[in-house]
Amino acid sequence: MSAQFPLPGLPPVAPPDGGGERDRGEPGRGRRRGPTREQLLDGLNGPQAQAVQHEGAPLLVVAGAGSGKTRVLTRRIAWLISERGAHPGSILAITFTNKAAAEMRERVEDLVGGRARIMWVSTFHSACVRILRKEIDKFGFKSSFTIYDAADSKRLMTLVCKDLDLDVKKFPPRSILNWVSNAKNELQDHEDAAKDAQNGQEEMYAAAYGEYQRRLRQANALDFDDLLMMTVHLFRAFPAVRENWRRRFRHVLVDEYQDTNHAQYALIHELCARQLEEPTTGVPQDEVEPAELMVVGDADQSIYAFRGANIRNIMDFEQDFADARTILLEQNYRSTQTILTAANAVISRNESRKPKQLWTDAGQGPGIVGYVGDDEHDEARFVAEEIDRLTDEGGVRAGDVAVFYRTNAQSRVFEEVFIRVGLSYKVVGGVRFYERREVRDAVAYLRVLANPADSVSLRRVLNTPKRGIGDRAEACVESLARRDRITFWEALQRAEDAPGIATRSLNSIKGFVDTIEQLQQMVEAGERVDVVLEQVLTRSGYLKELEDSEDPQDETRVENLAELVAVAREFSDDPVVGPSADPAEVEAGEAEPPGLTDFLERVSLVADSDQIPDAPADGEEGDQPPSPGQVTLMTLHTAKGLEFPTVFLTGLEDGVFPHLRSLGDKVELEEERRLAYVGLTRARERLYVSRAVVRSAWGAPQHNPASRFIDELPVDLVDWRRTEAAMSSWNRPQLGFGSSSRGGGAVQRRFGTATARKDAATKAKAARAVPSLDPGDRVQHDSFGLGTVVALEGAGDNAVASIDFGADGVKRLLLRYAPVEKL
DNA sequence: CCGGGCGAGATTTTT
DNA sequence: TCTCGCCCGG
Numbered sequence: 001m002s003a004q005f006p007l008p009g010l011p012p013v014a015p016p017d018g019g020g021e022r023d024r025g026e027p028g029r030g031r032r033r034g035p036t037r038e039q040l041l042d043g044l045n046g047p048q049a050q051a052v053q054h055e056g057a058p059l060l061v062v063a064g065a066g067s068g069k070t071r072v073l074t075r076r077i078a079w080l081i082s083e084r085g086a087h088p089g090s091i092l093a094i095t096f097t098n099k100a101a102a103e104m105r106e107r108v109e110d111l112v113g114g115r116a117r118i119m120w121v122s123t124f125h126s127a128c129v130r131i132l133r134k135e136i137d138k139f140g141f142k143s144s145f146t147i148y149d150a151a152d153s154k155r156l157m158t159l160v161c162k163d164l165d166l167d168v169k170k171f172p173p174r175s176i177l178n179w180v181s182n183a184k185n186e187l188q189d190h191e192d193a194a195k196d197a198q199n200g201q202e203e204m205y206a207a208a209y210g211e212y213q214r215r216l217r218q219a220n221a222l223d224f225d226d227l228l229m230m231t232v233h234l235f236r237a238f239p240a241v242r243e244n245w246r247r248r249f250r251h252v253l254v255d256e257y258q259d260t261n262h263a264q265y266a267l268i269h270e271l272c273a274r275q276l277e278e279p280t281t282g283v284p285q286d287e288v289e290p291a292e293l294m295v296v297g298d299a300d301q302s303i304y305a306f307r308g309a310n311i312r313n314i315m316d317f318e319q320d321f322a323d324a325r326t327i328l329l330e331q332n333y334r335s336t337q338t339i340l341t342a343a344n345a346v347i348s349r350n351e352s353r354k355p356k357q358l359w360t361d362a363g364q365g366p367g368i369v370g371y372v373g374d375d376e377h378d379e380a381r382f383v384a385e386e387i388d389r390l391t392d393e394g395g396v397r398a399g400d401v402a403v404f405y406r407t408n409a410q411s412r413v414f415e416e417v418f419i420r421v422g423l424s425y426k427v428v429g430g431v432r433f434y435e436r437r438e439v440r441d442a443v444a445y446l447r448v449l450a451n452p453a454d455s456v457s458l459r460r461v462l463n464t465p466k467r468g469i470g471d472r473a474e475a476c477v478e479s480l481a482r483r484d485r486i487t488f489w490e491a492l493q494r495a496e497d498a499p500g501i502a503t504r505s506l507n508s509i510k511g512f513v514d515t516i517e518q519l520q521q522m523v524e525a526g527e528r529v530d531v532v533l534e535q536v537l538t539r540s541g542y543l544k545e546l547e548d549s550e551d552p553q554d555e556t557r558v559e560n561l562a563e564l565v566a567v568a569r570e571f572s573d574d575p576v577v578g579p580s581a582d583p584a585e586v587e588a589g590e591a592e593p594p595g596l597t598d599f600l601e602r603v604s605l606v607a608d609s610d611q612i613p614d615a616p617a618d619g620e621e622g623d624q625p626p627s628p629g630q631v632t633l634m635t636l637h638t639a640k641g642l643e644f645p646t647v648f649l650t651g652l653e654d655g656v657f658p659h660l661r662s663l664g665d666k667v668e669l670e671e672e673r674r675l676a677y678v679g680l681t682r683a684r685e686r687l688y689v690s691r692a693v694v695r696s697a698w699g700a701p702q703h704n705p706a707s708r709f710i711d712e713l714p715v716d717l718v719d720w721r722r723t724e725a726a727m728s729s730w731n732r733p734q735l736g737f738g739s740s741s742r743g744g745g746a747v748q749r750r751f752g753t754a755t756a757r758k759d760a761a762t763k764a765k766a767a768r769a770v771p772s773l774d775p776g777d778r779v780q781h782d783s784f785g786l787g788t789v790v791a792l793e794g795a796g797d798n799a800v801a802s803i804d805f806g807a808d809g810v811k812r813l814l815l816r817y818a819p820v821e822k823l
Numbered sequence: 824c825c826g827g828g829c830g831a832g833a834t835t836t837t838t
Numbered sequence: 839t840c841t842c843g844c845c846c847g848g
Contacts, residue, residue, distance in 0.1 A: 096838085097838080098838095123838065124838075125838055126838095149838090150837080150838090224837090224838055225838090227838090228838095303836075304836080304837075304838090306835080306836060306837090307836080307837060307838080406834095406835070406836080407834055407835055407836075408834080408835085408836085409833095409834055409835090410834095429837090463824095466824085466825075468824070468825095469824095470824045470825080471824085472824080473824095504824095505824095605838075635835090635836065635837095636836080637835090637836045637837070638836090638837085659834090659835050659836080660834095660835085661834095661835065662835085671836095675836080696839095697834080698833080698834090698839075
């Protein structure tokens with residue numbers, strides 16, 4: 001299966017099905033003169049038209065799923081430009097992904113023409129990078145700073161932990177990083193965090209935060225959260241800078257406002273709120289009128305609280321921005337009434353929610369189809385079989401179908417089955433292209449060339465491929481850097497001064513430094529990125545090592561690197577500027593041509609959803625016959641903002657979806673329910689819900705009860721093809737692939753692994769009654785020994801106990817399987 | 824310095 | 839079940 005890796009951020013993308021936006025074919029494309037008022041308002045309903053034309057006060061558009069919010073956003077931008085004379089360069093539109101940004105820009109261009117190119121349409125992160133590239137020297141960073149992604153951050157934090165001699169068991173880098181991320185989202189720098197530390201643990205975390213920041217600065221690098229926090233801090237520390245940007249952006253539009261975190265909210269506030277008081281500086285307040293603000297969102301689709309998103313932002317919009325107005329979009333243009341009724345029923349179980357009912361005049365449509373599989377393989381087989389049937393009977397292309405699941409790990413079974421039956425598919429997310437080892441290695445080389453201070457990347461490639469520079473030599477150089485207060489790179493350049501370094505290592509280091517310096521010269525000379533990359537791969541010996549390798553895996557690694565070179569080539573060929581370039585400057589011919597930094601940025605800021613396959617393009621791919629496309633597999637989170645004619649919502653089991661870790665917590669459970677709502681409302685016509693009675697996780701089979709979300713669907717809407725009761729008999733029919741799904745005809749019995757597994761699970765279940773425990777109880781565990789129950793979550797089959805086993809630490813155990821005995 | 828062997832932990836969700 | 843990091847012998 002050859003995966004496709006589209007160059008992130010490049011414009012020409014259409015959503016899998018047209019995205020519900022029905023603007024294609026409307027007037028505007030290629031016109032010299034802008035569209036007329038009537039054309040811009042054509043086909044809009046009352047509230048939509050109102051939102052497009054709204055003038056003045058901050059506006060919140062509460063847009064239910066499928067209510068045409070993208071349409072409102074694009075039409076409004078076009079309206080601002082052609083009816084209200086707004087300069088395109090004065091417009092800032094924030095979207096959730098690069099792909100959404102590219103799409104929006106394209107649609108606006110369709111309406112008002114090429115001058116729309118100079119608008120800022122980007123994610124929060126990309127917009128911040130653009131601002132910081134211009135301003136960050138004020139904080140002592142160089143504008144060529146590197147952006148560290150989650151993996152880089154983790155690596156750095158691991159180094160910090162070693163440095164501070166932290167017990168990794170007690171302070172896992174992962175947890176510290178989470179804590180740091182939360183602090184940054186709340187705009188707390190490490191000093192604030194240290195001040196607020198409540199206990200020893202938090203003090204430790206704050207200390208790690210401080211050291212981590214120090215290292216980032218030394219490496220001239222920022223992590224994801226820094227991009228937002230630094231921009232806000234910049235505006236607060238330099239009011240004149242902020243005024244400049246406030247003057248520039250006269251119109252700010254924010255999509256998916258329900259998923260903004262505090263830092264993002266603060267950023268919008270800095271740009272758009274009236275500055276009522278400015279106690280700290282002498283800058284006259286409100287020198288310019290604040291920008292006109294429109295935010296669009298739906299509290300019911302807020303699914304990123306775990307990442308710091310604050311639902312409060314949208315709930316309290318009217319309090320946060322003076323004179324704010326709200327427009328409600330409840331008419332749905334996407335789904336059948338059946339699907340909407342189901343979604344409404346589920347989401348209405350959430351308390352503390354403003355009432356909202358989606359409706360459509362599209363008619364009832366087909367009923368929802370339900371299926372209960374013996375196990376996850378059976379469930380996947382049903383899905384494959386059903387897709388096969390739908391495509392055979394016509395009307396449905398594979399590209400119209402999406403399969404959703406809660407966690408990435410669940411994709412595997414579907415892949416296995418789909419491969420077996422020859423169903424073409426594409427997994428979005430999961431192990432991403434840019435996270436593969438060889439790609440990260442290559443990117444690390446490029447980063448070093450762009451920013452030699454980036455010691456995380458530098459140390460990554462120092463001995464990759466193996467060139468005889470081991471831990472020992474690295475430590476010597478490190479201590480030299482520390483002693484002379486120079487960067488790791490500078491220390492490498494004069495490694496002969498490092499005390500105790502072996503001559504052998506020294507020679508290797510000299511060779512390495514030479515290579516890097518030569519490559520740097522290529523970059524300085526303005527060589528194309530793809531050429532630089534090719535040279536990196538050959539001169540470093542990286543490619544040779546892979547090519548000489550016996551490991552068949554290394555063959556695909558070489559292919560992936562070739563793919564990366566191709567991406568770089570496409571990038572260099574394309575006149576479209578990198579995210580850090582200011583379109584207005586490009587227009588004015590003032591910008592540098594896109595270089596290495598732009599390329600690296602594009603690589604860092606890609607999202608999963610940026611890789612969603614395009615709709616089968618009509619005649620675009622050379623002279624291939626129109627392909628039926630591929631089934632799309634993705635997590636529910638990635639599915640946000642998309643829509644498909646046919647949707648399979650799988651793994652609907654308590655403990656899977658809703659996720660086990662949310663079962664005991666009402667707030668988290670409500671977020672899971674919103675996730676279910678997102679999933680349900682992605683479907684246009686056909687919706688399937690399915691679950692497996694037994695599912696293997698961690699190798700061991702789990703018997704999961706039906707998801708509570710299934711019980712929340714109105715019973716009369718779901719047509720169950722198969723239920724749990726149907727297979728309680730020993731003579732239960734199995735649906736062979738390709739056989740009729742209405743049983744009775746070809747009934748096959750299977751004695752395969754799945755059945756055996758189920759029997760084993762059933763036995764295990766019968767053998768062990770769930771012990772009833774209370775906090776404080778003493779228990780005996782087969783391998784951990786004596787322990788004390790600390791806490792209990794969930795009930796019945798899903799009861800989970802946190803048990804303190806002393807030296808072994810606190811374990812979370814699923815009581816149904818854990819070999820614990822109450823004493 | 825390197826490679827193999829072994830044990831522990833991982834699974835929420837991602838810009 | 840798989841991957842990553844650590845330890846030890848060459």
